[in-house]
Amino acid sequence: MTSPQPRPNVAAIPTYVAGKPPAPREGLTVYKLSSNENPYPPLPGVVEAAYAAASRMNRYPDMGNADLYGALSRKLGVPTEHLALATGSVALIYQLVQAFCEPGDEVVYAWRSFEAYPIAVTAAAATSVRVPVLADGRHDLDAMADAITDRTRVVLVCTPNNPTGPAVSQSDLDAFLAKVPPHVLVVVDEAYVEFVRMDDAIDGLATYAAHDNVLLTRTFSKAHGLAGFRVGYAVGPEPIAGALRAVSLPFGVSSVAQAAAVASLEEEAALLERVDALVVQRDRVVAGLREAGWDVPEPQGNFVWFELGDRTAEFAAAADELGIVVRPFAGEGARVSIGEDEANDRIVELARRFG
Structure with missing residues (x-):
C-alpha cells in the first residue's frame, strides 16, 4: 500500500x-x-428575506438556528429540543445512520424506495436490508417487521414512497410499530407529507408523541419549493433529536436558507x-x-x-x-x-x- x-x-x-x-x-x-421539484416560484416574501440574508454573507450563519427552530416549534406545537435541522431531509438520513449504527448493524427499508437510503447506510459501514414493495408499490410492512433481527438498529418508512407513490395508512403504521422492538429507531420519512390526500392518513406528530422510538423527517424542498436552499428538519423525542444535532455539520444550514424557510412558514x-x-x-x-x-x-x-x-x-x-x-x-x-x-x-x- x-x-x-x-x-x-x-x-x-x-x-x-x-x-x-x-x-x-x-x-x-x-x-x-x-x-x-415544485414548479411554482418561491412564496411571497421568501425572495426578499433571502436577499436580506445574502447581504450579510460575510458573517457565519446562526449555528443555533434560533429563528427557524422557533418558527417550527410554534407551527408544529413541539418543543425546540425535539427538533433537528440539516441540509435537506436527506442529510438527516445520513446523520441518523451515523448516530445510531455501528459497522455491520442493519437498516431495514422498502425497495424500491428513496435511492439515498443505500448510500447513507453504506457510507456508515452499516448493512442494508431491502424488503421488496408490494405489486401495487406499497410498503410490505409485515415483511419489513419480519426482517428485523438482533442486528437491526433503524427502520426507514418512506411515505409517500419515492418513487412508487403510495403512502402508508395510520392503521397499518400502528400495527407495524406494535411489532417493532423499542430499541429500534423507526424513521417516518415524510418528504411529501403536504400532498397526501387519502383516508386514514398518517398523523406523524401524534405518532411520534406516542412512541419513544419514532422520528419524523420532513423537508422544505418539495411543497415549499426551496429545493435549491437545502433545508430539512426532524421531529422526535429529545434523546433522538439531540443525537442528530450532535453529529450535524456546524453551520450546515446557511443564513439564506434559514431566512427563506422562516418566511415560507409564514405563508401557509x-x-x-x-x-x-x-x-x-x-x-x-x-x-x-x-x-x-x-x-x-x-x-x-x-x-x-x-x-x-x-x-x-x-x-x-x-x-x-x-x-x-x-x-x-x-x-x-x-x-x-x-x-x-x-x-x-x-x-x-x-x-x-x-x-
Missing part, C-alpha cells in the same frame, strides 16, 4: 443519480420532470393553495393515464410511477422527444413529476403514445 486508502465500504457506496436537466430545444419548451395559506393546485393536476394526470390503459400505483406525492421493466430506457427516450425529462430507474420503471399544466398534458400524451 503506497498511498492513503479509504475504508473498504467507501468503494461500495452507490452513486446517487440526480434528475437530468432538459437540453434546450429550438421551437419547443422543455420541462424537467425528473426531480420532483398560499402554500396550501399551491399544493392543492398540484394535487388537482396530479389527479388529472392519473385519470388521463388510466383512461389510456395504464395501471399506475396510487400517487400521494407530487409524482407518478410507470412500471416499465426492460422498456424503461425506451420510455425515457419517448419522453425526451416530447420535450420532457423523466427519471428512469434502469430495468424497473420511470418516475415523472407533476409540473406545469403543459408538461402534465405531455405526460398524458406520452402515456397514450407509448401504451
